[in-house]
Amino acid sequence: xxxxxxxxxxxxxxxxxxxxxxxxxxxxxxxxxxxxxxxxxxxxxxxxxxxxxxxxxxxxxxxxxxxxxxxxxxxxxxxxxxxxxxxxx
Ligand SMILES: [Zn+2]
Numbered sequence: 001x002x003x004x005x006x007x008x009x010x011x012x013x014x015x016x017x018x019x020x021x022x023x024x025x026x027x028x029x030x031x032x033x034x035x036x037x038x039x040x041x042x043x044x045x046x047x048x049x050x051x052x053x054x055x056x057x058x059x060x061x062x063x064x065x066x067x068x069x070x071x072x073x074x075x076x077x078x079x080x081x082x083x084x085x086x087x088x089x
Contacts, residue, residue, distance in 0.1 A: 009048060016042075016064045023057075037063035055082050 009026015021042045028036040028045035035056040036045045044060040046053055059078045062069065069077070 009045075016061070021064060025053075035060045037061075039064070039067060054085075058082065 009024050012023045012025075014021050014023055019042060021044060023044045023046065025046050026048055028034075028047055029038075030036060034047050034050040037060040038044075042064075044057070044064060046056050046060065050056045055078060058081050059074060062074045062077050062081075066074070066077075
């Protein structure tokens with residue numbers, strides 16, 4: 001574990017549309033947010049204290065997959081996915 005991951009949290013890796021992304025479960029660079037998707041660094045952060053970490057992860061993964069979608073489209077897709085997942089839980 002390097003110094004950054006000790007400070008920021010545990011990192012995992014995930015291939016998204018053919019590119020390797022890092023997913024960090026820890027404090028995002030901007031403390032006020034629950035999650036963050038940084039396209040340039042191909043890194044997603046999910047705050048440890050996120051109210052709903054699954055919804056936050058889905059939201060940030062949608063940003064990573066579809067950069068052309070605006071925030072409202074991502075929120076609508078997140079909502080549809082969460083409701084769909086609730087059907088099978
Ligand atoms: Zn967003």
